[in-house]
Amino acid sequence: MNSSTTEKIKIQKADKSRIDQVDFENLVFGNVFSDHMFECDYKDGSWQTPTIRPYGSITLSPAAKVFHYGQAVFEGMKAFKDEDGKVWLFRPDQNAKRINKSSVRLAIPEFPEEIFFEALTTLVKMDRDWVKSGEGNSLYIRPFVFATQAGVGASPSTEYKFMILMSPVRAYYAGDIQVEIAEHYSRSANGGVGAAKAAGNYAAQFFPTNLAREKGFQQIIWTDASNHEYLEEAGTMNVFFRVNDTLLTAPISDRILDGVTRKSVIALAKRDNIAVEERRVLVSEIVEASKNGSLKEIFGAGTAAVISPINAFSFQNTTHNLEKQDDSYAVKFKKELTDIQRNRCEDPFNWRFEVV
Amino acid sequence: MNSSTTEKIKIQKADKSRIDQVDFENLVFGNVFSDHMFECDYKDGSWQTPTIRPYGSITLSPAAKVFHYGQAVFEGMKAFKDEDGKVWLFRPDQNAKRINKSSVRLAIPEFPEEIFFEALTTLVKMDRDWVKSGEGNSLYIRPFVFATQAGVGASPSTEYKFMILMSPVRAYYAGDIQVEIAEHYSRSANGGVGAAKAAGNYAAQFFPTNLAREKGFQQIIWTDASNHEYLEEAGTMNVFFRVNDTLLTAPISDRILDGVTRKSVIALAKRDNIAVEERRVLVSEIVEASKNGSLKEIFGAGTAAVISPINAFSFQNTTHNLEKQDDSYAVKFKKELTDIQRNRCEDPFNWRFEVV
Incomplete structure (x- = not known):
């Protein structure tokens, strides 16, 4: 392995890339990993020795508190390659901030934003061949x-x-999805x-989601x-309801994730002069809107799924189907978002971040 | 290492015990581990190759779903050594059943009870020198x-x-504790x-508990x-309130752990002709009982803490102190429980289980 360093990060390069072994046409979401990964340990009160090394196993004590007390938070983000081979991130500042918000709530020490950015950009640059251009x-x-930290006393870990x-991934959901409320x-x-x-x-949602799947639904709207x-979120996505030409979505609260795609959709809607109401949305009003025909669309918004149209929902054992809209907001926002993400249009919001 | 097998378990014995390096007088709860551990992997739809081996590290993919989606459940139980050197477990059947209940809720495959018992008893027998007699x-x-399973798609793992x-541990809390409601x-x-x-x-409780600790409270009553x-549980303990001579505790629900110590206290109380009400307990009634002097005791009940007297609680920035009772139920139940656990009295409930 070659060793080098950036300003802050120790780098061990893989001897040989694994990229030739990957079938990029048939990827299962999140099952294949690029050549390198970043790792940094917290102990004695500070984050130490940030390192990029070849993707591979880690060794831990079986008493590590993550196994026992679940102290763990994460982020999800994506890099895109445009037709000129440039690589872009989407609003990475939001993820750097949000992982620290999550950490605070879980009594985990915050991670320095500047190391987050240096790690992120260095890693993406090293593995830029793993970012494939093309839709999806x-x-x-x-x-x-x-x-x-090794220890089964129920207290916050001193080490992280x-x-x-x-x-590398393709689309998260293949087509429209059905949900259960x-x-x-x-x-x-x-x-x-x-x-x-x-x-x-996430673990807490798997069992109820399995029950929903047995009934033919891909997700639950919580x-x-x-x-x-009140309608909240779908667990891996925030949710929008279009009633006539107004978008409704639950407000951010301590129950609901402040989604990056969610806030981007809201910004796009405002720019496009589409009314958005961030307010508590009653199940009963959506059922009523479905009955009287004013409910035009439901869609999920999240980094993995981008915009995911929902064409049916079930409530009290009744399935409500939604008709396809010619002027679909889901289709419109998906195009607007991915055009910005993939450098196919102007970026009036300064959301794109080029990795150079 | 010596290798052997029980009926079902492959055994690799440590070459040398680490027991001489342990200061049994100065143990921090859950920071020192005995010579051996049990390990069994689930893949391809079944639990495979149950193994006892020397306590040591494990190697995992950094994409293992426990790190990302928190699919993990646990149990807590204790072995005791009596004055004759016999080793006892306390109601181990309850833990074998409960871990599977927890697993079902987290979409984890159940673990066969007979392997659980064989692993447990074999392991305790091998490391019986680590069970020290004496109070606490x-x-x-x-x-x-x-x-x-390695994968960052948000779905249940296929491997566990x-x-x-x-x-080896001593008492969890040194003395009486103060709690915040x-x-x-x-x-x-x-x-x-x-x-x-x-x-x-547990991770979810650390941040609020830290805030409570800064104010001088060891635990929160949720x-x-x-x-x-309504008063629920203390996160690592169920909670009992003694109003006059009646014990109140929250009923089991999908919000409250079905604690083994909790149910044992209820059984002892009933045997001792002490009235127990398993019902929703209002914060307001406990505050009122504190004011009018009918609140005699509060105590926590859990495997780690056994019975933990609570001598003060805070609500709406007012601290309510409880006087020591000469006929303390907490002291009485702690003695009755530990006498059964440590084979110092009859065992009318058949709770003790000798490891031979």
């Missing part, structure tokens, strides 16, 4: 941090590991960790845990 | 299971690792995973997430 292709980037992995299970509560990208939030009256 | 001493046992670690943060919600010993439930009206 991207390099999914997974920064995450977890507790490594921050890592970045990268995985939660009537029994819940994702988060007031005063809980729903606003954090906490690892445990509702408030108290009375299941 | 025990060997804390930590069965746990977590997701190991089940392990058992053992740690939650008015903003919450631990779990209806339809959530509060009833499971899910790793993520309340319902909807309105903070």
